[in-house]
Amino acid sequence: MYQIKTINKISPSGLTRFAPGEFQYGDEIENPDAFIVRSASLHEVELPASLKAIARAGAGVNNIPVDKCSEEGIVVFNTPGANANGVKELLIAALILSSRNVLDAVAWAKTLKGQGADVPKLVEKGKKQFVGPEIAGKKLGVIGLGAIGVKVANAAHALGMEVYGYDPYLSVEAAWGISQGIHHAASLNVIYEQCDYITIHVPLTPETRGTFNAESIAAMKKGVRLFNLARGELAVPADIVEALKSGQVASYVVDFPCDELLDVPGVIPIPHLGASTPESEDNCAAMAADELIALLKTGAIRNSINFPNVDMPLSSPARVTVIHKNVPNMLSQITACFANAGINIDNIIDKSKKEMAYTIIDAADKKLDAVADALRAVDGVIRVRVI
Numbered sequence: 001m002y003q004i005k006t007i008n009k010i011s012p013s014g015l016t017r018f019a020p021g022e023f024q025y026g027d028e029i030e031n032p033d034a035f036i037v038r039s040a041s042l043h044e045v046e047l048p049a050s051l052k053a054i055a056r057a058g059a060g061v062n063n064i065p066v067d068k069c070s071e072e073g074i075v076v077f078n079t080p081g082a083n084a085n086g087v088k089e090l091l092i093a094a095l096i097l098s099s100r101n102v103l104d105a106v107a108w109a110k111t112l113k114g115q116g117a118d119v120p121k122l123v124e125k126g127k128k129q130f131v132g133p134e135i136a137g138k139k140l141g142v143i144g145l146g147a148i149g150v151k152v153a154n155a156a157h158a159l160g161m162e163v164y165g166y167d168p169y170l171s172v173e174a175a176w177g178i179s180q181g182i183h184h185a186a187s188l189n190v191i192y193e194q195c196d197y198i199t200i201h202v203p204l205t206p207e208t209r210g211t212f213n214a215e216s217i218a219a220m221k222k223g224v225r226l227f228n229l230a231r232g233e234l235a236v237p238a239d240i241v242e243a244l245k246s247g248q249v250a251s252y253v254v255d256f257p258c259d260e261l262l263d264v265p266g267v268i269p270i271p272h273l274g275a276s277t278p279e280s281e282d283n284c285a286a287m288a289a290d291e292l293i294a295l296l297k298t299g300a301i302r303n304s305i306n307f308p309n310v311d312m313p314l315s316s317p318a319r320v321t322v323i324h325k326n327v328p329n330m331l332s333q334i335t336a337c338f339a340n341a342g343i344n345i346d347n348i349i350d351k352s353k354k355e356m357a358y359t360i361i362d363a364a365d366k367k368l369d370a371v372a373d374a375l376r377a378v379d380g381v382i383r384v385r386v387i
């Protein structure tokens with residue numbers, strides 16, 4: 001029976017996909033075949049020898065030691081697009097909350113408690129301090145046009161904003177989804193120079209860390225409004241504080257608040273609610289569970305961060321999967337293990353992704369233990385499974 005360890009609370013929409021009798025899941029599972037996790041950091045967690053996969057029920061994988069997993073032959077999955085609508089809707093709310101100073105205005109209105117019949121008069125007198133611009137007709141820059149960025153760009157365009165998108169690694173699939181009328185920004189500077197509102201939807205990588213910093217903010221329009229529902233580390237908090245003080249930035253909405261920002265005027269700290277909708281939680285959990293079920297039961301890899309997508313219909317009595325380094329001469333050594341054992345290969349598929357590769361071999365003979373041992377002895381082979 002396959003063992004799935006849940007880390008964080010995972011929606012039942014995902015967990016109920018693990019058929020009883022075939023899978024066991026829970027947060028106390030020992031010797032797990034797989035982890036299913038949301039935002040908990042696994043960087044300090046020991047990865048047991050039994051672990052074959054980690055499914056991140058969400059998009060960002062900066063909480064997972066991906067390189068270490070690759071070295072140990074652990075397949076890391078995420079759930080692309082499964083929570084994109086949740087984040088898009090929060091971003092649209094954030095655009096308006098920030099622009100119209102709604103949160104400060106609500107907090108001020110509450111201070112009028114106790115003023116009795118004077119409240120309506122005080123409201124009308126005081127409201128002018130919260131006047132803020134409409135978003136229609138204003139320019140929005142979207143940095144990162146993936147699952148979320150494309151939805152944000154299209155929705156803002158539909159609300160009458162003039163939208164500029166920047167993504168040097170735009171996928172063909174994402175490109176198909178971008179509404180006509182979204183401007184292509186060839187560089188970040190186009191976004192900085194043109195836009196009244198700038199939102200970032202990229203993964204946290206060495207390249208993207210600190211994108212909103214003193215230098216980039218200085219290149220932006222005075223009074224720009226910034227939105228970061230992606231990861232806190234994409235901005236430098238001290239630089240944001242300075243820019244808010246000087247008025248260079250009018251407001252900063254962040255879904256990953258840190259202590260330094262909590263009491264700064266102009267900051268709207270949201271407690272990581274981007275994907276906190278029943279729909280997003282269900283979608284992510286279901287997709288993550290399906291990815292683990294496919295890997296554990298058939299060896300198929302779908303939506304992996306560190307391994308190629310590989311699938312092959314199962315048409316033979318036995319299957320072996322081999323995780324190996326993407327170096328010369330691996331395939332001939334793998335097939336030689338079968339030839340030396342006198343076992344015919346019915347079907348074989350091999351794909352690579354950067355330094356890693358994955359091979360699925362279907363064979364007519366079920367007695368594959370000796371072949372598996374021979375495969376494990378090949379230099380460059382990381383993990384062998386007989387399914």
Ligand SMILES: NC(=O)c1ccc[n+]([C@@H]2O[C@H](COP(=O)([O-])OP(=O)(O)OC[C@H]3O[C@@H](n4cnc5c(N)ncnc54)[C@H](O)[C@@H]3O)[C@@H](O)[C@H]2O)c1
Nearest residue numbers: 059060144145146147148167169201202203229230274275
């Ligand atoms: N607040 C939340 O709850 C929440 C929820 C989901 C995702 N996120 C964050 O949002 C990020 C984006 O999510 P997604 O689902 O759109 O991911 P995605 O992988 O679909 O899209 C990311 C896009 O960023 C682009 N990109 C990468 N590096 C870039 C760079 N240097 N400059 C410009 N573009 C770059 C990629 O080409 C890709 O199109 C996630 O990595 C995660 O950190 C937050």
Ligand SMILES: O=C(O)CC[C@@H](O)C(=O)O
Nearest residue numbers: 038039058059060275276
């Ligand atoms: O699980 C969550 O609530 C947030 C997930 C989000 O940060 C993501 O990267 O998908």
